[in-house]
Amino acid sequence: MESPRFLSRSDVIGLAALALLLVVILPLSLDVFRLNLVAKYLTYAFVALGLVLCWGFGGILSLGQGVFFGLGGYGMAMYLKLEASSVENTKIQSTPGIPDFMDWNQITQLPLFWQPFHSLTLTILAILIIPAFFAYLVGAAMFKRRVGGVYFAIITQAIAAILTILIIGQQGYTGGINGITDLRTLKGWDIRPDHAKVVLYFVEVAFLFGCILLALFVRHSKLGRILVAMREKEDRVRFSGYSVANFKIFAFCLAAMFAAIGGAMFTLNVGFMSPSFVGIVPSIEMVIYTAVGGRLSIFGAIYGTLLVNFAKTSLSESFPQLWLFGLGALFIAVVLIFPNGLAGIWRDHVQPLIDRMINKRKSGSDHHNGKSFGPIADGAPAE
Amino acid sequence: MFGDYSIGDLGAIFAMQGFAGLILFSVYVLMALGLAIIFGQMGVINMAHGEFMILGAYVTWMTSNAFQTYLPALFPGYFFVAMILAFLASGALGMLVEWGLIRHLNRRPLDTLLATWGLSLILQQAYRSIFGAREVGVELPQWMLGSKQITDTIEVPINGIFVMCLTFLITAAVAYVMYKSRWGRQVRAVVQNRVMAGAVGINTEKVDRYTFGLGCGIAGVAGSAFTMIGSTGPTSGQLYIVDTFLVVVFGGAASLFGTIASAFSISQAQSTMEFFMSGSMAKVLTLLAIVAILMMRPQGLFALKVRK
Numbered sequence: 001m002e003s004p005r006f007l008s009r010s011d012v013i014g015l016a017a018l019a020l021l022l023v024v025i026l027p028l029s030l031d032v033f034r035l036n037l038v039a040k041y042l043t044y045a046f047v048a049l050g051l052v053l054c055w056g057f058g059g060i061l062s063l064g065q066g067v068f069f070g071l072g073g074y075g076m077a078m079y080l081k082l083e084a085s086s087v088e089n090t091k092i093q094s095t096p097g098i099p100d101f102m103d104w105n106q107i108t109q110l111p112l113f114w115q116p117f118h119s120l121t122l123t124i125l126a127i128l129i130i131p132a133f134f135a136y137l138v139g140a141a142m143f144k145r146r147v148g149g150v151y152f153a154i155i156t157q158a159i160a161a162i163l164t165i166l167i168i169g170q171q172g173y174t175g176g177i178n179g180i181t182d183l184r185t186l187k188g189w190d191i192r193p194d195h196a197k198v199v200l201y202f203v204e205v206a207f208l209f210g211c212i213l214l215a216l217f218v219r220h221s222k223l224g225r226i227l228v229a230m231r232e233k234e235d236r237v238r239f240s241g242y243s244v245a246n247f248k249i250f251a252f253c254l255a256a257m258f259a260a261i262g263g264a265m266f267t268l269n270v271g272f273m274s275p276s277f278v279g280i281v282p283s284i285e286m287v288i289y290t291a292v293g294g295r296l297s298i299f300g301a302i303y304g305t306l307l308v309n310f311a312k313t314s315l316s317e318s319f320p321q322l323w324l325f326g327l328g329a330l331f332i333a334v335v336l337i338f339p340n341g342l343a344g345i346w347r348d349h350v351q352p353l354i355d356r357m358i359n360k361r362k363s364g365s366d367h368h369n370g371k372s373f374g375p376i377a378d379g380a381p382a383e
Numbered sequence: 384m385f386g387d388y389s390i391g392d393l394g395a396i397f398a399m400q401g402f403a404g405l406i407l408f409s410v411y412v413l414m415a416l417g418l419a420i421i422f423g424q425m426g427v428i429n430m431a432h433g434e435f436m437i438l439g440a441y442v443t444w445m446t447s448n449a450f451q452t453y454l455p456a457l458f459p460g461y462f463f464v465a466m467i468l469a470f471l472a473s474g475a476l477g478m479l480v481e482w483g484l485i486r487h488l489n490r491r492p493l494d495t496l497l498a499t500w501g502l503s504l505i506l507q508q509a510y511r512s513i514f515g516a517r518e519v520g521v522e523l524p525q526w527m528l529g530s531k532q533i534t535d536t537i538e539v540p541i542n543g544i545f546v547m548c549l550t551f552l553i554t555a556a557v558a559y560v561m562y563k564s565r566w567g568r569q570v571r572a573v574v575q576n577r578v579m580a581g582a583v584g585i586n587t588e589k590v591d592r593y594t595f596g597l598g599c600g601i602a603g604v605a606g607s608a609f610t611m612i613g614s615t616g617p618t619s620g621q622l623y624i625v626d627t628f629l630v631v632v633f634g635g636a637a638s639l640f641g642t643i644a645s646a647f648s649i650s651q652a653q654s655t656m657e658f659f660m661s662g663s664m665a666k667v668l669t670l671l672a673i674v675a676i677l678m679m680r681p682q683g684l685f686a687l688k689v690r691k
Contacts, residue, residue: 061493141678150428150492151681154628155674161625162670169663280625284500291497324508331501335494336487 011216014299015209022205032194039201039269041309042208043069046262048289048301049211050255055287056295057224058251059231060148064156065259065286067163068131070278072260074167074174075130077273078114079123080183080191100182105172114173120187127264128257135256139249148234148248157280164279179274183267191268204265208302211258215298218254227251288327291334294343304342396658404654405543406612409550410436411646413605414623415630416557417598419642422631424574424594427485428496431503432627433620435477435599438506439469439606440615441514444521451522459524462607466549469603477599481592503621510617518616527611546608553604557597558639570594629673635683645683649673 007015026038047065054060085099093103098110116122138159142152167174175181183191190196218224226247230237238244267273276282293304308330316323338344414436421429429435446465450458480502488495527545530538561567572580573590581587606615613619630649634641649669656665677683 061496138678142681145678145681147681150496151632151677153493153496154428154625154632155677158625158629158670158674162667162674165663165670166667169661169667280621284497287497321508321512324504328501328504328508331504332484332498335498335501336484339494 043262043266045305047259047286050258051290054251054255057227062156064160066283068256068259069263071131072263073267073273075127076264076267077180078117084184101175131256131260132253135253139252143245143248167275181272294341297343300343400655402539404650408650409546414627417601421598426490430499433624434506435473435602436606437620439603442469443607466607470600473603474596474600478596481595518614520614521610
């Protein structure tokens, strides 16, 4: 049986391996441009991590994670944009001191909902709280009425569509289809030069490890077990006296918060935010990162995100037509052939190989136990 | 926003926009009909439904080109041929997909959702490779152009009336097949209890395949109607898939009447509001209203009373 400790031995090994890859190997072997690309991919890993919690463990498939990614990203972008549009920088505009796209759209006063984003503290609070609150509203409305599964997926997808259309339509307030661009400094610290990119990369990795630890904590806690139990037999959990809806809302809110942190880091690392990271297509692509990594594996989500994005970049650089075929085939393959993704392949093929090698060396001593991903990783989720 | 118009003007505006929304209504009904049948019977969320529709639109476009080049004398009638071809092409592709993909998924709805999304990406790229990335438009025959003057201020487009009649006929035919024919009885038996239906000798696999084919075929006909309101491009179908799913969910899945009523209210709401504000705001408000209503009434407008 798995120990109830916060970190099991396989978790420690997993954390160490990931840290080795992200902190040592990638920064040493890649130039700044490529490292910045990795930083961009890792922002999606936050979303994938959230999806492991709410889809893999909780069985709630959200096709609207781009909404929360976008809320976080736009929050950060609004702060940076206001800092970039100081009165001196924008004195050629007809109204100095407001973002350039507002000036182009004949808006002469900063809208009210932009005001709080003058302050970094309020911005950070907004990045964390607004998506969580929004997720709470949606989750409470749906889960309390026992709406789940497919209906939830479709409604979250509709919300992603609504937000995208709104952002594109309200050009004067949001920057429209181009998004919020030309971001320069964070509290006077220039985010554009190479050394800033490296610093931001490490900050992001630190946040990512924070989120991974939180996710591991949730998985090993009683809460994580209830989530899994709920996914397998919701009624039994309900009849045992648990409030199923509240646990689902919690998982969904946590996933939304992770996605928002990812979005904010995206804006910092990439230097802009646009509606093309909010809508239906990016949202469902984020689901495929989780699925490729293995929807039940916290570490798998990170590797899956990196792998799919590396494949996307290299394939679309050399064979742009092939990429959509490849992505489409990936969706089908991950559902039909590898329902547990990379983590499943690792567990079924690589792990036994390693175990056999270790056992051969030990030959005769007590056989190992507790090396697998633990009881929750066993088998595909029932739907 | 209504203040600038007199009551008579408003009536005329509502009537005109209402008729203008008829083609959108027809596309919604035909798309949603196929989706609802497939979801109701097989528990499959077909995210590639928009691409089946676009296949129908491309078939219509090719037929119109073929008639223009080889049979210009018969051009006025090409649309009927095109519809039949669109139905057959999309239906055949649908049956192929059911055979190659859907039947292996064992009714896991969320997995079918992801797999058919992958299929939709593949189809989009295939259209782009075959037909090019540029959007194509279909030339309508002379008799479908223009509009009928009903009163001084109200005009009704002829192609709207035509598509409307067509939709009515197809819906009636589907209702007849589903509720009166032997095959429809088999379909409903499978929906109610798949295992028992199999035990009494219904070939459930075959029923599944034809149901999926029928749903996709109707989407192909929707594509024919679609050529009248928009130009056809590889990704045009994707724009409609969310709307159509909302139509199905809003109407209450498995209710034919509900699907029609919700398609009507959604298309009319959108079309009417488009007159008073920008198209994107009209769409946002429509979708928001649907989502809000669904949050309060998740079972949709006309739900069947079933114990779950």
